[in-house]
Amino acid sequence: MRATRLSDTPEASAPDAWTIESVADRTTELVRQGRGGRAQKVLAANLDRVFVVVAVCEPPANTDLIDRLLVLVESSGMHPVLVLNKLDLPDAPEAAAELADLYGALGYETMSVSAVTREGLTGLSEELCRGTSALIGPSGVGKSTLLNALDPTLDLRTGALSGKGGQGRHTTVSSRLIGLECGGFVADTPGFSDVNLWGVAPEDVGACFPEFAAEAVCRFRSCAHDQEPGCGVREAVEAGRIPASRYESYLKLRAEAVEAAER
Numbered sequence: 644m645r646a647t648r649l650s651d652t653p654e655a656s657a658p659d660a661w662t663i664e665s666v667a668d669r670t671t672e673l674v675r676q677g678r679g680g681r682a683q684k685v686l687a688a689n690l691d692r693v694f695v696v697v698a699v700c701e702p703p704a705n706t707d708l709i710d711r712l713l714v715l716v717e718s719s720g721m722h723p724v725l726v727l728n729k730l731d732l733p734d735a736p737e738a739a740a741e742l743a744d745l746y747g748a749l750g751y752e753t754m755s756v757s758a759v760t761r762e763g764l765t766g767l768s769e770e771l772c773r774g775t776s777a778l779i780g781p782s783g784v785g786k787s788t789l790l791n792a793l794d795p796t797l798d799l800r801t802g803a804l805s806g807k808g809g810q811g812r813h814t815t816v817s818s819r820l821i822g823l824e825c826g827g828f829v830a831d832t833p834g835f836s837d838v839n840l841w842g843v844a845p846e847d848v849g850a851c852f853p854e855f856a857a858e859a860v861c862r863f864r865s866c867a868h869d870q871e872p873g874c875g876v877r878e879a880v881e882a883g884r885i886p887a888s889r890y891e892s893y894l895k896l897r898a899e900a901v902e903a904a905e906r
């Protein structure tokens with residue numbers, strides 16, 4: 644899809660109004676599965692790269708949440724980059740380093756950044772300034788703030804955290820493709836409040852954990868990597884080659900997929 648900023652044209656009316664010039668075939672789409680019989684929602688299409696953005700603190704990231712987001716992207720056939728934001732907050736550098744080690748070892752590219760101090764933003768801007776990307780992640784992690792930091796002319800709405808749990812408030816309400824001054828296009832998407840894999844078949848969940856591929860040499864071809872004897876994945880977890888947190892996420896997400904399929 645090619646989008647043009649209306650304000651760049653003489654008939655400009657609103658500074659952030661866009662017009663769609665053409666709609667190309669959607670080759671890759673990032674979809675959010677519909678619950679029950681509800682339709683899938685296409686968050687963004689024709690993407691070159693997807694960035695899963697979480698905050699290290701406020702709201703704190705955990706492996707359960709990160710794994711859900713990574714699997715959601717993997718189930719759409721894309722391999723995301725993990726962005727750990729709010730590195731400026733106290734205790735954030737240690738937590739970010741731990742997560743970067745864990746996910747880096749699994750083969751995910753990770754970037755630790757701060758939209759406030761601009762630490763780490765050079766790498767992110769280099770990637771966002773070419774091709775078409777999407778930022779996805781929970782509400783309040785700083786997706787829109789990061790884009791504003793990379794291109795101050797955008798002036799995207801950002802929101803303070805509120806409520807007891809310090810959750811974001813869904814400041815961005817719809818997915819939008821934004822042209823950066825430096826040349827790239829980025830979809831700023833509304834934050835997730837929960838991430839469910841409705842619509843992913845139970846037998847497809849394992850393929851969304853890239854580090855399982857080399858270990859899934861199991862006695863049974865249809866091994867669910869759960870209680871089956873001779874399971875290569877479970878052996879790899881016991882030997883420490885697959886982190887326990889990843890295996891826990893797998894079992895949880897697979898159980899949810901089974902439950903959703905039975906509905």
Ligand SMILES: Nc1nc2c(ncn2[C@@H]2O[C@H](COP(=O)(O)OP(=O)(O)OP(=O)(O)O)[C@@H](O)[C@H]2O)c(=O)[nH]1
Nearest residue numbers: 758783784785786787788801802803813814815834
């Ligand atoms: N300390 C700190 N605060 C940040 C950083 N990035 C964003 N914030 C703050 O986090 C809050 C949420 O930022 P947003 O950019 O609105 O978050 P979002 O991910 O776009 O949220 P949704 O649009 O609801 O999905 C705002 O108060 C930002 O000022 C950062 O790097 N450090």
Ligand SMILES: [Mg+2]
Nearest residue numbers: 786787814815
């Ligand atoms: Mg936003």
Ligand SMILES: [Zn+2]
Nearest residue numbers: 861866868874
């Ligand atoms: Zn197995």
